[in-house]
Amino acid sequence: IHPSYVEGQMQGGTAQGIGWALNEEYFYDDKGTLRNFGFLDYRMPTCLDLPMIETVVVEEANPGHPLGVRGVGEVSIVPPPAAVANAIYRAVGVRMTETPMSPPKLLKAMLKQRASTQHSAAAD
Structure with missing residues (x-):
């Protein structure tokens, strides 16, 4: 396994995770048709x-694989x-969930949150 390939997989997984976090989303119309x-x-x-995206490769053999390799791209998506x-x-100060x-x-x-805070302040 070539180290630069491993780094690329890790960087790609991170990029995909950032995409999921910030803007990757499916949009459907009222009939259920995918619009984007x-x-x-x-x-x-x-x-x-x-x-x-700087990577740190930690080498730890996988005992369940004949070559001792592990998947690396999936881990960095999480x-x-x-x-x-x-x-x-x-x-x-806003918790996105x-x-x-x-x-x-x-x-x-x-x-x-601002409206909720203003409403709470007005009630006090």
């Missing part, structure tokens, strides 16, 4: 949307949504 079925309408992150949710919370955490959904959550 092409790459022009289904927003995936590009290299311009992503930070530099953390980005939680990391993005935590970053949003630290930045603006559903993906994608797109700008319109974040704005809606911020306005909802």
Whole structure:
């Protein structure tokens, strides 16, 4: 297994996780027809949307595989949504609990929290 291939798999998984976290979403109309079925309408992150993704390869043989190899791309998909949710919370104080955490959904959550806070303050 070539180390640069492993790094590429890890970076690709991270990029996909960031896409799931921020903007990858299917849209259906009232009849259940998928409305964003092409790459022009289904927003995936590009290299311009992503930070530099540095990888750390930890080599640990897989005893269940004849060559001792493991899958690496799938593992890095999992953390980005939680990391993005935590970053949003630290930045603006709104806890996002559903993906994608797109700008319109974040704005809606911020306005909802603001209205709730104003209502609570008015009740006091």
